[in-house]
Amino acid sequence: MTLVLREVAKEYAGSRVLDGVGLEVGRGDFLCIVGASGSGKSTLLNLIAGLEPSSGGTIELDGAPVRGPGPERGLVFQSGALFPFLTVAGNVGFGLRLLPLAAEERRRRVEWYLSEVGLLPLADALPKELSGGQRQRVAIARALACEPSVLLLDEPFGALDVQTKEDMQVFLHQVWQDTGATVLMVTHDVEEAVLLGRRVIVLAPHPGRVAAELPVPLPARRELALKRTPEFLALRARVEDLVRGYAQSSV
Numbered sequence: 001m002t003l004v005l006r007e008v009a010k011e012y013a014g015s016r017v018l019d020g021v022g023l024e025v026g027r028g029d030f031l032c033i034v035g036a037s038g039s040g041k042s043t044l045l046n047l048i049a050g051l052e053p054s055s056g057g058t059i060e061l062d063g064a065p066v067r068g069p070g071p072e073r074g075l076v077f078q079s080g081a082l083f084p085f086l087t088v089a090g091n092v093g094f095g096l097r098l099l100p101l102a103a104e105e106r107r108r109r110v111e112w113y114l115s116e117v118g119l120l121p122l123a124d125a126l127p128k129e130l131s132g133g134q135r136q137r138v139a140i141a142r143a144l145a146c147e148p149s150v151l152l153l154d155e156p157f158g159a160l161d162v163q164t165k166e167d168m169q170v171f172l173h174q175v176w177q178d179t180g181a182t183v184l185m186v187t188h189d190v191e192e193a194v195l196l197g198r199r200v201i202v203l204a205p206h207p208g209r210v211a212a213e214l215p216v217p218l219p220a221r222r223e224l225a226l227k228r229t230p231e232f233l234a235l236r237a238r239v240e241d242l243v244r245g246y247a248q249s250s251v
């Protein structure tokens, strides 16, 4: 799986929100996109998801142009947006109904991904009975169950309290390692990006464009304790300076 963007642009009512964006995401990658508010992070993810058309450039998945949403791109937003009237298992299985799978395989996947996110015991619960963190786990399991080529995450933990957010970061990293998924995550949280990403891309605003790309040379196993190491703190400071610097220089 390779996702390739070349010279991607987006305009809203004549105003250019993204300009000349190029990036490449390969199988098993974990790429985080950061940038000041309004730098076009969510817009970029929406274009890749096929929720909106670009105004220029190309977006290709394995050489095929992206022209709309598709099951090979799994999506998770800040608010899990679960179907309130479906159980946890029903939510995880929802997207599978659109895939040509035998009933037995659907059941297997629902069970597998629910157990992967630690929610098998709550399979029959309704979303309203879950905590915010649990709801996001269901949303992630729902996206993963379709076994997408790439998992697109837009501020998936932005609405959670600090403790739950940290638990979810560790959890997502574990899921990524277990499943070999390819992840593209948008976040305004630089610490989160450095903790989870193998690479971090910084978008500069007005118009949104790729200003910097930094590899994250931290150990493969990302634990919360890493956040206190000098290597982590130095990289985090560097990315924060870039984000802030570009935000100020564009005002």
Ligand SMILES: Nc1ncnc2c1ncn2[C@@H]1O[C@H](COP(=O)(O)OP(=O)(O)OP(=O)(O)O)[C@@H](O)[C@H]1O
Residues within 6 Å of the ligand: 012, 017, 035, 036, 037, 038, 039, 040, 041, 042, 043, 044, 188
């Ligand atoms: N549907 C839309 N119509 C018009 N303008 C839009 C639309 N969606 C986004 N924009 C504009 O595009 C710019 C980029 O927005 P976007 O939400 O992608 O940025 P962001 O980096 O994700 O910001 P944040 O971190 O605050 O979520 C903003 O100036 C926003 O007002």
